[in-house]
Amino acid sequence: MNEISRRAGPSLTAPDLVMLDHLVTSLVETRRGIAAFQALEAQLLHAANTLAQERVDASRSDGDLPMRDVAAEIGAALRVSDRTVQRQLGQASILAERFPRTLDALTTGRISRAHVHVIVDAGHRITDDEVRARFETAVLTVAEQESPSRLKGYARLTAERLLPRTLQERHQDATAGRRVDVSDLDDAMSQLTLVAASTLIHGIHDRLTHQARTVTTTDPDDPRTLDHLRADLLCDLALSGTPTAHEPAQLLGTITAEIHVTVPALTLASTSSHPTTRDGVLDAAQLDPAMLDGVQPVDTATALQLVGASPGWDRALTHPITGAVLAVDRYRPSADLRRYLRAIDQRCRFPGCMMPTRRCDLDHIHDAARGGPTNADNLTDKCRRHHVLKHHTTWTTRKQPDGTITWTSPTGRHYPDRTPPHVAFTTDTDPPPF
Numbered sequence: 001m002n003e004i005s006r007r008a009g010p011s012l013t014a015p016d017l018v019m020l021d022h023l024v025t026s027l028v029e030t031r032r033g034i035a036a037f038q039a040l041e042a043q044l045l046h047a048a049n050t051l052a053q054e055r056v057d058a059s060r061s062d063g064d065l066p067m068r069d070v071a072a073e074i075g076a077a078l079r080v081s082d083r084t085v086q087r088q089l090g091q092a093s094i095l096a097e098r099f100p101r102t103l104d105a106l107t108t109g110r111i112s113r114a115h116v117h118v119i120v121d122a123g124h125r126i127t128d129d130e131v132r133a134r135f136e137t138a139v140l141t142v143a144e145q146e147s148p149s150r151l152k153g154y155a156r157l158t159a160e161r162l163l164p165r166t167l168q169e170r171h172q173d174a175t176a177g178r179r180v181d182v183s184d185l186d187d188a189m190s191q192l193t194l195v196a197a198s199t200l201i202h203g204i205h206d207r208l209t210h211q212a213r214t215v216t217t218t219d220p221d222d223p224r225t226l227d228h229l230r231a232d233l234l235c236d237l238a239l240s241g242t243p244t245a246h247e248p249a250q251l252l253g254t255i256t257a258e259i260h261v262t263v264p265a266l267t268l269a270s271t272s273s274h275p276t277t278r279d280g281v282l283d284a285a286q287l288d289p290a291m292l293d294g295v296q297p298v299d300t301a302t303a304l305q306l307v308g309a310s311p312g313w314d315r316a317l318t319h320p321i322t323g324a325v326l327a328v329d330r331y332r333p334s335a336d337l338r339r340y341l342r343a344i345d346q347r348c349r350f351p352g353c354m355m356p357t358r359r360c361d362l363d364h365i366h367d368a369a370r371g372g373p374t375n376a377d378n379l380t381d382k383c384r385r386h387h388v389l390k391h392h393t394t395w396t397t398r399k400q401p402d403g404t405i406t407w408t409s410p411t412g413r414h415y416p417d418r419t420p421p422h423v424a425f426t427t428d429t430d431p432p433p434f
């Protein structure tokens, strides 16, 4: 029989408990204060959103420019992407306008922002104001006593019971959210997420499984697992398959993938595991990795394979110490200039924007129509959103000698966007003569 030992273990002393009591009280008060500030922030964002919405002209294709203008100003000031800000502006207004009781509970610190997320997430589909108010009252009672994770199930079930629409109707709406997302993982891996109807997703998985089994039956020596084969088959189909249910099918089939990989020159030179500099042997682990779109490391073997491969790949060689771009492959003046700038900019040059340059426009800082030259000093990459922002609002840009682009906002604030930082080795000697 198991018995719990009655021997006293190490324990807190009476003075410890006095101190702990003080700490707990302070923490509870601090959290209440943070909640009040978060509520205030939501109200400020809601006010900014309202200010922008009053100038939005839905009858025009560029009617939401005031919205982007406001989001850009706030994003630059807070050093976050303006797309993120625009999403937060919308969320703040949903909270302020549709969940007033919840915002009130946050203001007085009765619930945390995590509770707010759960409540809005579960209740946003309730369109009737009166029904939503009933939902709020019910879930707030629980929220004030339970953790956000415990609240989640209750809130979802409560919302489900109050929803007037059938699953059929809701599924119809949900299909508007179908999409493909990419997120980067560690170790030069990324994840592709496909959101679509359950029947299609399970159908895809089933077909891949059948194909994978056929591969293993045909070649019993193939060492790949079913998981490996499903992943490899899906990549193969998506990268080289021709769609049959979309027009123009023939043209769609000829469209090939384009990615942008930056390879440091020293990494390129390292054909063995013992690359050397003029100073001697350099550990392969110290080499900068190649970078995909300036944000995701690519392993050396894959990068070297790409450098020697087909003409679909852009190749940019960077200096091992400074990270400066040394050369871009395949010389053709205009295309070369574009590649050169892409390698330097790596992403849209609006503060906080992560849009890769292959999806950007090259924009003249000094307008070409007013004599601005088409050269590296006068061109920068801008995504369509920020290109439009610059040309159709009062935002302006200036390029500094070090490549920094300074944006001046409608309120007269200056926001610098520096060239992407490179991790540089410290060295006592001059950089190698590349």
Ligand SMILES: [Zn+2]
Pocket (backbone or CB within 6 Å): 348, 349, 350, 353, 354, 355, 382, 383, 384, 385, 386
């Ligand atoms: Zn951008």
